[in-house]
Every structure is written in C-alpha cells, then in structure tokens.
Amino acid sequence: MRGAGTTRSKPWTRGIVWTLALGWLALTLLPLAFVVFTSLKSQQDSFDKPVWALPSHLDWSHYASVLQGGFFTYLRNSAFVVGTSVVLIVLIAALAAYALVRLKFRFDKALFGLIVAAMIVPLHITLVPIYLLTRDLGLYDTPFALIGPYVATSLPVSVFILTEFMRQIPRELQEAAQLDGCGPWTIFLRIFLPLSGPGIATVAIYNGMHLWNEFIFANVLTSSPGNRTLPLALWDYQGEFSSNLPAMLAVVTLTSLPLIVVYAFGQERIVKAMMAGSLKG
C-alpha cells in the first residue's frame, strides 16, 4: 500500500502532509504538556513567571500531598466499581448474546432490535428515577449504587458487540456438540465462552475505559469522598486547590495516569476496542 502512495507524491506534497500532521500533534500534546509541566512547578513559580517558563526546580511536593490525602481511596473505589461492573457486563451480555444468536425462539429478532435501540436513550432521562430508587434502597452514597446503572447502561452496546463475534463461530461446532447430547449451558460454557475471547476482551476494554471516566452517575449517586471514584476526586479537590494551580494539575495527572499506563501496554487492543464499540451506528 505504501509503495505507490509515498514514492509517487511530489516532495512538496509530502512536506504539506507532514507539516499538517505535526501541527495537529502539537495541538494534541501542548495542553497535556502544560498540565505535566505546571504540576511540577512551585506555586510561587506558577504565579510569578509566564506559563511557558521552565520550572526553576522540579517540585514534587504537590504529588506527595495528593498521594497522602484520599487519593488511594478514590483509586480503590474506582477499581472495585469498574472491576465488578466489567465482570458482570461480560457475563450477562455473553449469556444474552448467545441466546440471541444461537437459540431460536419467537421474537428473537425483535428483542435484539429493542436491546440495540436502547443505545440511543440519553442516560439523563434515567437519572432522577435511579437517584430516587438508590435512595429508597438505602444504597445512596455507597460504591454499590453505581454497579447496577453501570452494568445496565453498558449492556446494549456489549450485547451488540458480542453477537457480532458469536455469529462468526461456526454452526457446525454447535451441531456436533448437540449430537453428543450437550445442552445449551454446556455449549455456552465449553464452546462459545472460550471462543469469544477477542470479543470479550473488546467489551471489557471498551466498557472499562468508559466507566473508569464516568462522571454523571458517580456525581449523583455518591457524595462523600470515601465512596467516590477517581473522576470525582478532581471534583472534590477543586475547592481545596482552587488557588493552587500546580496542585490541581497534579491531581489531573494522577487521576489520568492509570489509563495512560494501561494504554502504553495495550494500545493496539484499546484502539481496536474503541473502533468495535463505535461501529454500532
């Protein structure tokens, strides 16, 4: 593919291409550089010197004070809520996708259409009733309050992705197992679940990323710092650090770091998962 494209283009075309590409790169990286840069300045530097001035010395004190604060509580809550939700999403969506793809029953197409159509529902319409429900159940302001809405709202897209994957598993495998007397549960556990590995990874990554950064449910259904997730750490710190920009940006860096580390190791997979999740339209 590359051969024809690059060797034939005139040098100035390539020049323009690279200038534009690097221009966009600058637009992408400059805001992020501003964050990391400023978070390492002393508060004095950030007041006295222009924003692009180098820090006079690397000041890690903001990171230290954030880490000594409640940061790890937020991190632990996020890990618990997102981890539990993703496991449940994968399991429940896989069961449903298997039934929709491989068990014949009346209205299976209509049901599939209905579940997929639910992707369009704006979450905001569910907010007030779920808030009231959570309050009535006594779950308000606990990490558990988030799991139900997280799992349910992730199901439509997850079922959609998994049906796409499961359709590609050959029917012959199922028919052979049926002849051996295997029931639907055995076939699901022994054949479909293991063979849906890539689809399951896609669903887990796609939802994991979304839920890790989820804001509105977490903001409405929890209130105390001890029960909140990472995106809310920023929200809660905002008052405390309103006059201390470097400290605030240290919080931004720290809350964003987990996903960036994960991305550094698995970017190929993550990009693929984002693609699969978006091809629903």
Place this chain on the structure above:
Amino acid sequence: MNRQATPTAAAPWTGRRRHAPEWLAPALFLAPALALLAVFLLYPLIESLRLSLVEWNGLGKGRVDVGLDNWSALLRDAQFWRALGNNLLLALMSVLVQLPIALALALLLDKAGRGSRTLKILYFLPLLFSSVALGVIFKNIFDPHFGPINTALNAIGATALAQDWLGDRRFALLTVTAVVCWQNIPFYMILFLAALASFPPELREAARLDGASDATIFWKIKLPHLQGTVRTAAMLAVIGSLRYFDLIYVMTGGGPEGASELMATYMYRTVFSSFQLGYGSTVASAMFLVVALIAAFGMRLTKRFETRV
C-alpha cells in the same frame, strides 16, 4: 453426560432435557440482561415520563399532580429552546468541523507511511482523559488572566485578541465547542482509519495506471468507499451532541447566563440545584423525544441512501 446420538437428538435441545419447554433456555439466558434493563433503563424511562406530570422537590409528600402544566411551561421556556438551539449548533459544528478534520487526519496517516504508527498512538491520547480532567485542564488554559492562551496573545502584542473565553457570552459556546472537537476528533479519525484500511489497494493501483491524479482518486474512489462510515460517523456525532453533558458542565456549568446551556446541563441544574424534580423530568423527557425523533429520522435517511447506492 448421557449420550443419545439418536436421529431425534438433532432437534434443538430435546436430547438431554426431554421435559424442559423450548422457551426455557433462551428465557434463562436472557433473564439477567432483561431484568437489569427493565430496572435501570425501562422503568426509569417510564417513571421520568410520569414525573414530568408532577411538581415535587424530591422529598416527602409534597408531590402534586399538575397534569400537562410542566409541558406547557416547557413550550414557553426560552431557556429550554436556547439549550436545544445550542445542542443543534453543537451537532452542526460536530459534523462540519470534527468530521472533515478527522477525515483529513485519517488520510494523512494513511499516506504518511512509516511514521504514522507513532502519530496514531499520540493522537489517541485525548480519548484517555476523563471529561472532568479535560474540563479542569481547559478551564485553566482559557483562563483570562493566567491561562496560556491570553498570556501568549499578550506576549506577542495581540492584546486585542485576548478574551474572557469562557466568561463572555459571545465566546463561551464557541470555546467549549472547540474543546469538544479537540476531545472527539481522534475518535472519528480512528473510525475513518479503520475504513481506509479496508480499502482495496488494487483499486488505487488500477486508477493510477489509468492516469488518475491523487485528487481524482480521493473524490471518485476513496470518498464513495468511505460513504457508509461517514454516515455512521455523522449519526454518532449528531446523537452524541444532542445528549452532550460532561465537559460543558465542568467548564461553564451552562453559563454565563445560559450562553453555553445544553438540554442536559439545563435538566441537571433544574433537578440537582433547584430541586424541581418534576420540571427536570419534563426537560429530560423532551430531550429523549428529540433524540429519538432525530435518530429515527436519521436511520430512515441512511436506509434510503443505502437502497439507492
């Protein structure tokens, strides 16, 4: 497992569980998903429509049935219409700004060859940040006194161009829209890249042998090939814009004076700041109706296009 490889065993699921009715297995497999969707999606949807007919602050027994009063108030509510207008403007900008830039970037990466892998990895970065993080970042970048944008403008003597980007009614919506584009362009770029990767190279080779220029190949071959993806992307952008919330809530809260208000931020403030659960539910329900209508219309439109192509 009792093996019953008799000819009748080929019929679905009669081999092992002779007595189980045929609908039982699908019902059990689907039960957890349907139960959760019923509790956390369908019930809230219906409950919101019901709440749109009451006046209530969310506490105690003060829940008053007001019939369609909330809905007639909504129709006369200038703030809601302004929010809807802002949503539509955001949708328009998303399609007209985000998609062309995303497409251009995808074409650049597709052409750039070896270096493009690193570029792609770095371009993706904005998608890793939570909206709250991005909101905090850009609130500071656009800060009128200390932010890098105004500091830079003042430093090069362009003081006249320095603005109160988020605090001035004339600029607030444009500024947040720019940030929304910044955040989402990589997403659509990835989408277009995937479509370009499936572009058959023979097609390009054949066109080149016929003496077609880069421009001709783009307009006559690549763009038609991308048509489906462009439509999908446009649909996603429009629906996404209609229910947009996070970044704008963090950056401006819909202000100043409603200049960057969206349906979702308006609904949120009505419920969780003014504690008007009934009227907030009306706004949410109206938002749902707008999204459903436009989605249904969009799907019809794309279907009609598809049959024509």
